[in-house]
Amino acid sequence: MKPNYKIAVLAGDGIGPEVMAACLEVLDACQQRFDFQLEYQHGDVGGCAIDNTGSPLPKQTLEICQQAHAILFGSVGGPKWEHLPPDQQPERGSLLPLRKHFGLFCNMRPARLVPSLQCACPLRADIAAKGFDIVVIRELTGGIYFGEKGRATHADNMEEAFDEQRYNQAEIARIARIAFETARARGNKRKVTSVDKANVLMTSMLWRETVNAISKDYPDIELEHIYIDNATMQLIKDPSQFDVLLCDNLFGDILSDECAMITGSMGLLPSASLNEKQFGLYEPAGGSAPDIAGKNIANPIAQVLSAAMMLRYSLNQNEAADAIELAVNKVIAKGQVTADLASNKIENSSPLSTSQVGTAIAQAILATA
Amino acid sequence: MKPNYKIAVLAGDGIGPEVMAACLEVLDACQQRFDFQLEYQHGDVGGCAIDNTGSPLPKQTLEICQQAHAILFGSVGGPKWEHLPPDQQPERGSLLPLRKHFGLFCNMRPARLVPSLQCACPLRADIAAKGFDIVVIRELTGGIYFGEKGRATHADNMEEAFDEQRYNQAEIARIARIAFETARARGNKRKVTSVDKANVLMTSMLWRETVNAISKDYPDIELEHIYIDNATMQLIKDPSQFDVLLCDNLFGDILSDECAMITGSMGLLPSASLNEKQFGLYEPAGGSAPDIAGKNIANPIAQVLSAAMMLRYSLNQNEAADAIELAVNKVIAKGQVTADLASNKIENSSPLSTSQVGTAIAQAILATA
Ligand SMILES: [Mg+2]
Ligand SMILES: [Mg+2]
Numbered sequence: 001m002k003p004n005y006k007i008a009v010l011a012g013d014g015i016g017p018e019v020m021a022a023c024l025e026v027l028d029a030c031q032q033r034f035d036f037q038l039e040y041q042h043g044d045v046g047g048c049a050i051d052n053t054g055s056p057l058p059k060q061t062l063e064i065c066q067q068a069h070a071i072l073f074g075s076v077g078g079p080k081w082e083h084l085p086p087d088q089q090p091e092r093g094s095l096l097p098l099r100k101h102f103g104l105f106c107n108m109r110p111a112r113l114v115p116s117l118q119c120a121c122p123l124r125a126d127i128a129a130k131g132f133d134i135v136v137i138r139e140l141t142g143g144i145y146f147g148e149k150g151r152a153t154h155a156d157n158m159e160e161a162f163d164e165q166r167y168n169q170a171e172i173a174r175i176a177r178i179a180f181e182t183a184r185a186r187g188n189k190r191k192v193t194s195v196d197k198a199n200v201l202m203t204s205m206l207w208r209e210t211v212n213a214i215s216k217d218y219p220d221i222e223l224e225h226i227y228i229d230n231a232t233m234q235l236i237k238d239p240s241q242f243d244v245l246l247c248d249n250l251f252g253d254i255l256s257d258e259c260a261m262i263t264g265s266m267g268l269l270p271s272a273s274l275n276e277k278q279f280g281l282y283e284p285a286g287g288s289a290p291d292i293a294g295k296n297i298a299n300p301i302a303q304v305l306s307a308a309m310m311l312r313y314s315l316n317q318n319e320a321a322d323a324i325e326l327a328v329n330k331v332i333a334k335g336q337v338t339a340d341l342a343s344n345k346i347e348n349s350s351p352l353s354t355s356q357v358g359t360a361i362a363q364a365i366l367a368t369a
Numbered sequence: 370m371k372p373n374y375k376i377a378v379l380a381g382d383g384i385g386p387e388v389m390a391a392c393l394e395v396l397d398a399c400q401q402r403f404d405f406q407l408e409y410q411h412g413d414v415g416g417c418a419i420d421n422t423g424s425p426l427p428k429q430t431l432e433i434c435q436q437a438h439a440i441l442f443g444s445v446g447g448p449k450w451e452h453l454p455p456d457q458q459p460e461r462g463s464l465l466p467l468r469k470h471f472g473l474f475c476n477m478r479p480a481r482l483v484p485s486l487q488c489a490c491p492l493r494a495d496i497a498a499k500g501f502d503i504v505v506i507r508e509l510t511g512g513i514y515f516g517e518k519g520r521a522t523h524a525d526n527m528e529e530a531f532d533e534q535r536y537n538q539a540e541i542a543r544i545a546r547i548a549f550e551t552a553r554a555r556g557n558k559r560k561v562t563s564v565d566k567a568n569v570l571m572t573s574m575l576w577r578e579t580v581n582a583i584s585k586d587y588p589d590i591e592l593e594h595i596y597i598d599n600a601t602m603q604l605i606k607d608p609s610q611f612d613v614l615l616c617d618n619l620f621g622d623i624l625s626d627e628c629a630m631i632t633g634s635m636g637l638l639p640s641a642s643l644n645e646k647q648f649g650l651y652e653p654a655g656g657s658a659p660d661i662a663g664k665n666i667a668n669p670i671a672q673v674l675s676a677a678m679m680l681r682y683s684l685n686q687n688e689a690a691d692a693i694e695l696a697v698n699k700v701i702a703k704g705q706v707t708a709d710l711a712s713n714k715i716e717n718s719s720p721l722s723t724s725q726v727g728t729a730i731a732q733a734i735l736a737t738a
Pocket of ligand 1: 253256257
């Protein structure tokens with residue numbers, strides 16, 4: 001019998017619903033071509049959930065997620081909800097609790113230069129010509145963002161603030177293992193580059209020691225260490241040298257964005273947040289883009305590639321994941337793209353709508369069957 | 370009577386002595402053309418000071434610095450001293466105590482794209498063509514590098530480490546003032562971009578508040594705030610949008626290196642570390658390059674531009690500083706450069722030696738007189 005997977009589909013706000021619709025059309029094509037079934041369970045999340053239920057993550061939505069094999073997330077937020085207090089806003093009020101509830105400690109952000117979009121790369125032509133295919137593995141639940149923090153006024157009326165960064169071996173070891181496993185599964189350069197500032201930070205020294213210890217279990221994977229400041233430089237000088245970048249929460253926040261920028265195509269980037277049981281939340285790396293919402297012009301490819309990551313990392317449907325990624329490459333190469341790519345990046349192409357791109361990818365998947 | 374300035378000249382190790390010699394030739398030309406006198410007091414520092422006296426910062430050298438109007442620093446360190454314990458090594462044992470002794474809380478790193486070296490810029494041609502002229506103002510004595518840090522083993526044998534970031538209003542206010550003053554003195558875009566992560570860090574919230582408060586004294590200077598992760602992206606997408614970047618210690622460490630990289634010419638970059646009394650230590654942003662030391666091939670321009678910063682910021686000799694910067698532009702445009710620039714960056718030029726470049730810059734200064 002075909003395996004059957006329950007998918008929590010949380011489209012959210014802004015362009016979320018329309019890119020999700022295109023994405024589901026692609027997933028439907030995968031179900032036709034490959035031997036598995038997906039059962040979509042839709043749930044409200046973010047701003048629209050606040051409007052409908054008063055909460056950015058209603059109890060019912062959390063229950064849908066608990067019963068699912070994976071969460072496919074659109075995007076949340078918009079000017080309508082910006083007046084709310086920080087922890088009631090769509091993003092903090094939905095993504096943070098979901099990460100916490102499911103223990104999603106690993107953020108994974110691939111950044112690949114699509115050959116037909118080389119001219120969009122903001123790096124010098126000879127650097128871009130070498131291409132790159134990087135995945136940033138970021139620790140997501142520890143470090144300075146979640147450490148003790150506070151603020152005090154001293155006797156002389158002087159205000160002072162502090163943030164503490166704290167890591168233990170277990171937190172570092174589990175994210176390091178994912179980095180090595182990922183380098184092995186990708187089978188590209190088979191290299192992990194661990195990012196730290198071990199010349200000054202105590203947490204970085206423990207990070208480096210722990211990563212060195214874990215690397216003993218992966219003799220087939222090369223390990224190198226790099227300081228965060230040098231990493232930001234090397235990503236500009238020659239990104240082709242990297243394969244898997246292993247980072248703590250803060251450094252990963254920085255480098256995943258820098259990697260996104262050097263692809264030149266922010267609308268194409270998927271992301272995954274995983275726990276130790278391969279359960280994950282999959283979402284585009286970009287935002288809800290309220291300015292273009294509802295116009296059927298948003299690029300759905302980041303959402304579609306997020307679904308491919310879901311098939312690969314949570315459902316073990318690698319063939320279907322490969323098929324989606326191949327189909328995406330094809331439609332981009334043919335110029336079947338939305339306005340953000342069509343306008344100035346690919347010659348002789350007039351823009352397609354969000355849904356047309358979804359259909360084109362779905363057809364490319366079925367055509368190859 | 371001519372003003373007379375005492376300069377502590379600490380050439381140090383590696384290429385330090387040879388680039389310093391070229392630099393002093395340039396300063397001699399300035400003395401000929403302009404109305405001031407420099408009195409050089411040479412002191413041992415770094416590895417050579419360890420060899421000669423047992424200490425990377427001998428008492429005599431510190432005394433020379435105390436009696437000087439400014440410190441002109443070469444570079445320190447090399448493989449010969451790498452076996453030493455961290456705090457006895459040339460760099461940590463000399464630069465950190467000097468910063469501490471003189472309260473050098475402000476690090477200033479200009480990063481400018483030299484028009485004739487545009488092809489060396491690692492950014493896409495159309496981005497490089499817009500040029501950029503940025504100065505990074507980095508808080509140098511606080512933040513996570515100098516906060517409480519430690520390591521502990523818990524009952525279950527689990528190791529844990531922590532680093533604390535702490536800032537108070539006074540520390541932020543004094544560095545913010547320098548940023549606004551610098552934007553005003555430069556008279557370019559008249560803009561300060563303050564870098565933080567105020568959406569998650571308590572220290573960043575205090576940073577932003579304090580910078581906002583100080584900005585009230587500078588109504589002629591535009592202020593914008595940017596998150597560190599977005600800053601690393603914008604520096605790649607369009608560095609021409611920036612003028613003065615104001616950063617804490619960690620974020621400045623990262624961004625000053627990223628800015629250096631996008632110039633494409635790391636051998637050209639000066640730096641200054643200043644206190645509130647305009648006393649400063651001036652040094653090239655690069656290292657001691659032991660691999661090419663003693664060969665008279667190292668690029669002296671970073672050292673020469675550091676001397677120009679010294680004239681501008683500690684000695685108020687702006688005309689002489691301008692003359693050096695102009696002369697440097699001229700010799701580069703004429704291709705009178707060392708091998709690092711000559712080989713593949715400027716067409717039809719055969720490399721000059723370190724001392725030849727120094728002479729060329731000195732002559733250019735005198736020729737314009
Ligand atoms: Mg980020
Ligand atoms: Mg640095």
